[in-house]
Each structure stands twice: as C-alpha cells, then as structure tokens.
Amino acid sequence: MTIQDHIKESQEPGEYAELLKQLRTLPEQEPSPGFHVHTLKRVKTAERFSFRRPWLSLAAGLAVLLSAGAFILSSHTAPSADIQWLLTQQEADGTWNPSRHGGNEQFRPALTALSVLALNRSSPRSSKSIHKAMTALGRLQTEDGGFVGGDPQARAYNLAMTTFALATCPTARLQAKPIIQRAVEAITASQLANGSWDYASTPEGNVALTSWMVRALKSAEASGVETTTVAQRKGLRWLMRMTAHTDGNVSYKPATAPSETVTALTAISFISAGQAFPDIQSCAKQMTEQLSQQNQSEGQRDCYRDYAKIVALELAGKRDQALRIRNEMKNLLNVPDTWRVAGGDLYTTTFTALCM
Amino acid sequence: MALDDIEIPVPADPDAALMLRVRDGDEGAFSELVTAYQKKVLNFFLRLGVQYDVEDLAQQTFLRLYRYRDRYQPRAKVSTFLFLLARQVWIDELRKRTRRKKLADSLALETAGDVVPSAADEVASRDVADVQKALAQLPEAMRLVVELGVYQELPYSEIAEILEIPEGTVKSRMFNALSQLRTILKRE
Numbered sequence: 219m220t221i222q223d224h225i226k227e228s229q230e231p232g233e234y235a236e237l238l239k240q241l242r243t244l245p246e247q248e249p250s251p252g253f254h255v256h257t258l259k260r261v262k263t264a265e266r267f268s269f270r271r272p273w274l275s276l277a278a279g280l281a282v283l284l285s286a287g288a289f290i291l292s293s294h295t296a297p298s299a300d301i302q303w304l305l306t307q308q309e310a311d312g313t314w315n316p317s318r319h320g321g322n323e324q325f326r327p328a329l330t331a332l333s334v335l336a337l338n339r340s341s342p343r344s345s346k347s348i349h350k351a352m353t354a355l356g357r358l359q360t361e362d363g364g365f366v367g368g369d370p371q372a373r374a375y376n377l378a379m380t381t382f383a384l385a386t387c388p389t390a391r392l393q394a395k396p397i398i399q400r401a402v403e404a405i406t407a408s409q410l411a412n413g414s415w416d417y418a419s420t421p422e423g424n425v426a427l428t429s430w431m432v433r434a435l436k437s438a439e440a441s442g443v444e445t446t447t448v449a450q451r452k453g454l455r456w457l458m459r460m461t462a463h464t465d466g467n468v469s470y471k472p473a474t475a476p477s478e479t480v481t482a483l484t485a486i487s488f489i490s491a492g493q494a495f496p497d498i499q500s501c502a503k504q505m506t507e508q509l510s511q512q513n514q515s516e517g518q519r520d521c522y523r524d525y526a527k528i529v530a531l532e533l534a535g536k537r538d539q540a541l542r543i544r545n546e547m548k549n550l551l552n553v554p555d556t557w558r559v560a561g562g563d564l565y566t567t568t569f570t571a572l573c574m
Numbered sequence: 575m576a577l578d579d580i581e582i583p584v585p586a587d588p589d590a591a592l593m594l595r596v597r598d599g600d601e602g603a604f605s606e607l608v609t610a611y612q613k614k615v616l617n618f619f620l621r622l623g624v625q626y627d628v629e630d631l632a633q634q635t636f637l638r639l640y641r642y643r644d645r646y647q648p649r650a651k652v653s654t655f656l657f658l659l660a661r662q663v664w665i666d667e668l669r670k671r672t673r674r675k676k677l678a679d680s681l682a683l684e685t686a687g688d689v690v691p692s693a694a695d696e697v698a699s700r701d702v703a704d705v706q707k708a709l710a711q712l713p714e715a716m717r718l719v720v721e722l723g724v725y726q727e728l729p730y731s732e733i734a735e736i737l738e739i740p741e742g743t744v745k746s747r748m749f750n751a752l753s754q755l756r757t758i759l760k761r762e
Contacts, residue, residue: 219730219741221723224748237756241724244705247620249612250629257608257633258601261640448630 300571301344304333307564308347312354314564321562324372327358327365329564331383336571338387352393355380359397363404371417377404378415378430385437398443405431406449413452425460425470428453429483436490454491457484458498466504478512481505482526489533506534519553521569528573547573589652597643608636611656614726618660621721623710624667631667635660651732657722658736668714708758716751723748 225234309315313330317323334351337344358366365380367373381401384394391398409415414423415431432453439445461468461484467476468484488502509527524547531540547570555566589610595603615632624631638659646655709717715737722733723744730748734741 219745220727221748224730224745228749233756234752237752237759238724240701240759241705241709241720241755243701244621244709244725245702246613246617249616249632253612253616253629253632254605254608256629257612257636258605260633261604261637264637264641446630448633 298571298574300567300574301337303567304337304564304571305344305347308333308350311357312350312352313358314351316562316564319562319564320558321565322372324368325376325561325565327355327367327376328379328383329561329568330355330358331380332568332572333564334390335383335387336568338390348387348390349393352384352390352397355384355394356397359400362407363400363402364408365401374408374415374417374427377401377408378427378434381405381434382430382437385434385441385443391441395441395443398438398441402435402438402443402445405435406446409449409452413456415453422471423456423460425457425468426477426480426483428457429480429487432457432487433483433490436487450491451494454487454494454498457487458495458501460484461501461505466501466508468505478509479520479523479526482509482523482530485509485530486526486533489530503534506530506536510534510536510539518556519547519550519566520556521547521566521573522557525569525573544573587648587651587653590648593643593646593652593655594648596640597646604640607639607652611653612636614653615656615660618657618721618726619664621709621725622664622717631660631663634663638663650735653726653728654732654735657726657728661718661736664718704759708755711758712751712754716747716754719744719747720751720755 221238225231225238228234304314307314307319313326314333315323316325316329321329330351334348337347355365360366364373365376367376381398384390384401385398387394405415409431410421410423412423414421414425414428416422416424417427418424432450435445435450435453439447439450460472464476466481467478468481469476470480482505485502485505488498488505491498493499509530524543528540528543531537531543557565561568589607592603592607592610596607612632615635616628619628619631635656639656642659646652709720712720718737719733722728722736723730728736730741730744733744737744739747
C-alpha cells in the first residue's frame with residue numbers, strides 16, 4: 219500500500235488529495251556544490267583514520283594532553299603553596315567563588331573548572347575536592363548544556379573554559395562525561411554560520427573565543443565524548459582565514475591591534491589540529507616564531523597571556539623561551555594582574571599554578 | 575531455520591547491484607549511490623526540522639551506509655536500508671540535542687529573506703511557511719511517517735521496516751498525521 223492507495227480508501231479522498239498537493243508545495247533544497255566530493259572525502263578519511271590506524275587516535279590524544287599542559291606541568295608529590303591555598307578556598311557547595319577574591323561572581327563555573335584542572339596536579343590528595351566540584355558543576359549546568367552566568371559574555375566564557383578544563387582533567391573526565399557531552403552540544407549550537415564564536419550580541423567572530431571553543435571540542439573528542447568534527451573544522455577554517463594575511467601576529471578581531479595572548483591561543487589550536495588543513499602547521503610555526511622573539515611586557519603581570527605563551531612555546535619545542543617566561547612570572551608575583559577584575563586572586567592563582 | 579535463511583521476494587531494485595559492488599569495495603559504485611540519494615537524504619533531514627548541520631547529518635548517513643555495507647542484504651531495498659540509517663542518525667541527533675523546541679520555533683520564524691517578493695510569491699511563500707509550521711507541530715513519530723510516505727513516496731511496507739513498527743501502525747499513524755495537518759492548515 220502507498221499513500222495514494224490509502225487516500226483512495228478514505229471517506230474523503232478528494233479532500234486528502236488536496237492536502238497532499240498542498241504538503242508537496244514544500245520546495246526541495248539542492249545539496250551544496252561540494253557536498254558530493256566532501257562526503258566521499260569524509261568517508262575515506264573516517265575509514266582510514268577511525269578503523270585502520272588506531273595509533274593515530276592515540277597520537278591525537280597525546281597532542282591534546284600536550285596542549286592541556288599535562289606534560290609541561292609535572293605532577294607534584296606534595297601540594298604546592300598555591301594548590302594548598304586553592305584547597306582551602308573551595309566553597310561548601312563544591313564551587314570556587316571569584317567574588318570572594320576580588321573577581322566577578324558570573325565566572326564561578328569557569329573558575330571552578332580551572333581550579334579542578336590545577337588541583338589535578340596534586341592528585342590523589344585533591345580527589346575529594348575534585349569529586350565535590352564535579353557534582354557542583356553538574357548543578358551549574360543549564361538546560362541547553364551551557365553554564366550559569368549573567369551576561370552572554372560570561373556564559374560563552376564559562377562554556378569554553380569549563381568544557382576544556384573538564385575534558386582535559388584525567389581525574390574529572392569520567393565523572394564529568396555527561397556534563398561534557400551536553401556542553402559540546404551547546405558549543406556546537408552556538409557556533410556562528412561563518413564557523414566562529416563570539417561574545418557580542420551582534421556577532422562577527424572573536425579569535426580568542428573561537429580558539430578556546432575549538433580546543434574544548436578537541437579535548438572533548440579526545441576524552442571519548444561524541445563530537446562533530448565539522449564544527450572543529452569550520453572553526454579552524456575561520457581561524458585560518460583570520461590569520462591568512464598576518465605576519466604571524468594575530469588580533470582578537472579584524473582591524474584591531476595584534477595580541478600575544480591571541481597569537482598564542484591560535485597557535486595552540488593549530489598545533490593540536492595536526493594536519494587538518496594544508497599549511498596549518500606552517501602558520502603555527504610562524505606564530506610561535508613571533509612569540510619567541512617578543513619580550514615580556516615591562517612589569518605588567520598577565521598570567522592568562524603567560525599561560526597561553528608557555529603552552530604554545532612548549533608545544534613548538536621552544537622550551538628555553540617557555541622557561542624564561544616562567545622565571546619572569548615568578549618575579550612579578552606581587553604585582554596586580556591585568557585580569558584580576560574578572561577573576562580575582564582565584565584566577566591569577568589558578569593560572570599561575572597551571573604555568574609552574 | 576534461522577531468519578537469515580528465509581528468502582523474501584522483493585521487487586527488483588536497480589540500486590541493489592550498486593550496493594553489492596559497494597560491499598565489495600567499489601568506490602565508484604558508492605559515489606553513484608551518493609549522487610542518486612544525496613538530495614533525498616538532505617531533504618529528509620530538512621523536512622524533519624533541521625536548519626543547520628543538515629549536510630553534516632546527510633554525510634553521517636552516507637558514512638554509516640559505507641561503514642555498514644557488509645550488513646546489507648539484497649533482500650532489502652537500498653532506499654529502505656538508507657532511510658533506516660538516516661532515521662538512526664536522526665535519533666542519535668535528537669538524543670544529543672536539547673534544542674528541539676528551538677528548531678521548531680526558528681522554523682516557524684523563517685522568512686523569505688531580503689528580496690521583496692511579488693504578490694503571487696508572497697502567497698506562495700506564505701503557503702510554504704504554513705506547511706512548515708504545520709509539520710513542525712506534529713509529534714516526531716508522525717512527522718517521520720509523513721516524511722517517508724508523502725515526500726519520499728515509499729510504500730507502507732518499507733516504512734514499517736524502516737521505523738521497525740507493524741504496517742498497520744504506519745497506516746494509523748499516517749491517518750492521524752494527515753487529519754492533524756488538515757486541521758492545522760485549515761486554521762492557518
């Protein structure tokens with residue numbers, strides 16, 4: 219039986235035939251010109267990489283661990299002073315609250331997740347704290363997979379940082395898998411048509427946020443959470459476009475001043491992406507060359523910038539330059555940090571702990 | 575006797591030979607199948623309410639077709655096999671997404687774009703939007719039956735195989751879906 223036979227059987231065949239005609243007025247869409255080629259390519263890639271070369275998955279996982287700083291930041295047998303301090307600052311509900319340390323309450327999910335990442339270094343003594351924080355983060359997750367945060371900027375930041383931190387923290391990621399899965403959905407849903415992500419309400423794409431989102435997706439993928447590679451590739455392609463006409467110094471937005479932090483974040487995304495696109499590694503190399511030539515900003519403490527630079531330079535094999543930045547950081551520990559207003563001492567302690 | 579041993583006669587399917595070649599590793603045959611079904615699969619997802627990532631879902635369907643090529647039995651039509659996979663991709667997607675309502679809402683809000691339409695075009699595009707809105711209001715199970723029966727024009731026996739439900743259920747679901755659509759469209 220077909221729909222036509224069914225309609226003929228009905229009591230009002232004429233009415234239903236009209237309805238069918240009306241339903242079929244819906245126009246059909248043609249696939250995009252590259253659909254056929256891309257489909258065949260995707261099938262070939264999936265066959266080649268997913269099934270026959272399991273060692274490549276392992277290599278990708280190692281790259282993500284490297285990008286998370288897992289190898290850069292060696293484990294401590296006893297908690298350092300900053301980790302000790304973090305342990306004492308955990309709230310009764312399991313979170314870390316930046317507003318109690320001079321920062322903004324809106325970034326509580328991100329700061330909780332980053333604290334977890336920092337605490338992971340002193341495992342197993344921190345495992346209870348991490349477990350408590352995971353439960354708290356589950357409660358802070360909203361229905362759409364994002365995390366609480368007042369304005370869209372805070373929500374986007376919380377989403378990127380929390381997903382990244384949870385997916386790269388070995389102690390956390392098993393317990394956090396459902397949280398990460400939902401967060402990945404939110405990341406994919408918030409991607410703009412051009413492949414980027416942005417904080418603004420009139421979005422055009424923000425290079426730093428896009429780098430973090432790509433990094434979060436990559437980490438989630440390596441942690442065993444199902445992700446779509448399309449979102450990652452679209453994000454990377456947009457980042458490639460943004461860096462195409464630069465000398466290796468990248469800015470937050472087109473026509474704005476270059477930033478070392480953004481250059482480092484983009485380089486990390488590119489290095490972790492392997493050979494996702496031709497020339498992506500030569501772009502990364504150019505960026506890390508620029509970073510290694512730049513001197514530290516005079517007397518200004520910026521642990522976020524330093525963290526990004528250390529990770530990028532370590533990934534590029536420039537260990538001496540990374541060590542130089544670490545040493546300079548130690549000399550500036552008593553200087554107020556650029557980002558203190560957002561995350562307070564909690565933020566600076568967490569990032570400093572991740573750098574040392 | 576195992577179920578696999580039972581031969582069920584089905585009408586000759588010209589694509590079955592192609593699929594058998596795919597099973598034997600013929601990439602050219604797979605390319606032909608993608609060409610033949612890409613538009614159908616794409617519109618399958620579009621009419622289910624997907625607005626973005628639609629090509630990704632269509633690609634995932636073809637990826638599964640290739641991955642499960644060894645499981646294809648020529649007793650089933652290729653279209654049945656393909657839409658069964660598309661349905662599985664859709665179910666997985668729904669599980670992953672918490673934005674079903676958002677999709678339906680955005681579908682309803684879709685406009686004709688920047689071009690100022692003629693009066694006739696305006697009427698036509700309004701009709702299209704009405705149909706889209708009406709489809710979006712159907713429960714998921716009914717929408718799938720309408721998609722496969724009305725748009726893909728598959729026989730009920732095939733729809734039953736794809737949705738893994740009895741043929742009688744396909745018939746009753748279709749009847750209920752058409753009744754609801756009629757009511758909604760009359761109201762618009």
